[in-house]
Amino acid sequence: MVISGRTEVFAVIGDPIEHTLSPAMQNAAFEHLNLDFVFLAFRVTSDELENAVRAVRALGIRGLNVTMPHKNSVTEFLDEADPAVKFLKAVNTLLNQRGRLRGFNTDGVGALGALKNNGVNLAGKKVLLLGAGGAAKAIAFSLTKEVDELCILNRDAAKARELASVLEPCGKKIVGNELSSIQLQQELRDSDVLINATIVGMTPYASESLVKPEWLKPELTVMDIVYNPIETKLIRDARAVGAKVVNGVEMLLYQGAASFEIWTGCKAPVDVMRTAALNQITARGTH
Numbered sequence: 001m002v003i004s005g006r007t008e009v010f011a012v013i014g015d016p017i018e019h020t021l022s023p024a025m026q027n028a029a030f031e032h033l034n035l036d037f038v039f040l041a042f043r044v045t046s047d048e049l050e051n052a053v054r055a056v057r058a059l060g061i062r063g064l065n066v067t068m069p070h071k072n073s074v075t076e077f078l079d080e081a082d083p084a085v086k087f088l089k090a091v092n093t094l095l096n097q098r099g100r101l102r103g104f105n106t107d108g109v110g111a112l113g114a115l116k117n118n119g120v121n122l123a124g125k126k127v128l129l130l131g132a133g134g135a136a137k138a139i140a141f142s143l144t145k146e147v148d149e150l151c152i153l154n155r156d157a158a159k160a161r162e163l164a165s166v167l168e169p170c171g172k173k174i175v176g177n178e179l180s181s182i183q184l185q186q187e188l189r190d191s192d193v194l195i196n197a198t199i200v201g202m203t204p205y206a207s208e209s210l211v212k213p214e215w216l217k218p219e220l221t222v223m224d225i226v227y228n229p230i231e232t233k234l235i236r237d238a239r240a241v242g243a244k245v246v247n248g249v250e251m252l253l254y255q256g257a258a259s260f261e262i263w264t265g266c267k268a269p270v271d272v273m274r275t276a277a278l279n280q281i282t283a284r285g286t287h
């Protein structure tokens with residue numbers, strides 16, 4: 001990669017930021033398509049967010065990924081927001097068009113991309129979604145366009161019910177309920193796809209799963225959006241019963257691919273991006 005006075009700059013901002021896989025994925029894609037672009041990572045504290053956004057304009061940074069804890073607060077600095085951002089009040093992708101900042105949220109699109117590109121057809125299906133946090137909301141918002149039925153279970157039942165009720169106008173069958181063993185087991189019986197969008201299974205909870213292995217069945221597709229570790233206990237248990245599995249790196253990849261396409265207008269080289277992400281994970285020894 002040769003950096004010159006013409007090189008366009010992209011970056012991810014968050015706090016902490018050391019573990020981000022975005023620079024590896026995006027720089028591999030830029031290089032593969034011979035784009036004179038570079039992707040960096042900046043740790044930005046909450047106190048400095050406004051200054052960081054000012055710097056995007058001042059330095060002509062072409063695009064940003066925005067991660068925790070800024071996904072919500074960055075919305076106040078936008079000139080324009082896509083429908084997902086308006087609904088979620090959260091941004092993960094920012095495009096700087098000659099000083100005009102446009103916000104997007106590609107998390108939900110990323111989850112759908114991960115399922116579809118792994119051969120999962122969602123039309124007419126029932127999805128059981130565990131969690132009602134930021135990622136679960138984005139996934140639920142995108143799923144309502146595709147599925148017939150969506151059941152959202154969350155430890156804090158009020159959040160699941162609230163999410164189901166705001167999604168209700170989409171006209172699909174959507175329910176929200178408490179994430180109890182009984183509810184989970186009952187809803188799993190007639191679900192086609194199970195998505196874990198909680199932090200359970202993530203390091204340091206890597207030995208845990210919300211779903212008992214005996215509740216799983218071969219006809220089910222199981223997606224775990226946790227990507228650290230890549231092979232969560234839920235993914236291992238699902239594979240063991242013969243269920244189709246989709247891991248969290250796939251969602252990370254397709255949300256990154258969607259950001260890439262927003263910034264460049266080019267089709268993202270997903271295989272190149274996947275290899276770069278997996279190489280980075282392997283190099284760190286965190287898989």
Ligand code: NAP
Pocket residue numbers: 107110130131132133134135136154155156157159179197198199200202225226227248249251252253255
């Ligand atoms: P968040 O907004 O903090 O939400 C956390 C969710 O986990 C909430 O639904 C919370 O339930 C639930 N939870 C926490 N502890 C629990 C427990 N002991 N039992 C049951 N539920 C529990 O976090 P987020 O941003 O949505 O992220 C969630 C996970 O998704 C993280 O592991 C993150 O790394 C991953 N993620 C992956 C991608 C990807 O591209 N693959 C993208 C975004 C996020 P309560 O509401 O009851 O607290």
